Amino acid sequence: MTIKLNCFRGSCTMTVEEFKEWVDKDKDGRISKEELREALRSVGGWFTTWMSDRGVKTADVNSNGFIDDNEIGNLVSFAKKHLGVKIQIY
Structure with missing residues (x-):
């Protein structure tokens, strides 16, 4: 799947x-x-190391270093607030 730069913006x-x-x-x-x-990085994001560290730390409730299906809502909230990504939740 290809996400275009304007999706990130x-x-x-x-x-x-x-x-x-x-x-x-x-x-x-x-x-x-x-x-x-x-x-x-694939969409030209800035401060990608810092943002990815912060995103995973914020969303990773069980502190295993990964975001799984139980934690994806936390990462979606982070992405919507800090990354400018619009994500539909059904």
């Missing part, structure tokens, strides 16, 4: 499933800070 909307597919590059069902950093 907030001019388009994606679903939670599209967001997970965009970030979870190895398709293991978990999102690491490295995967989040690469997703942010």
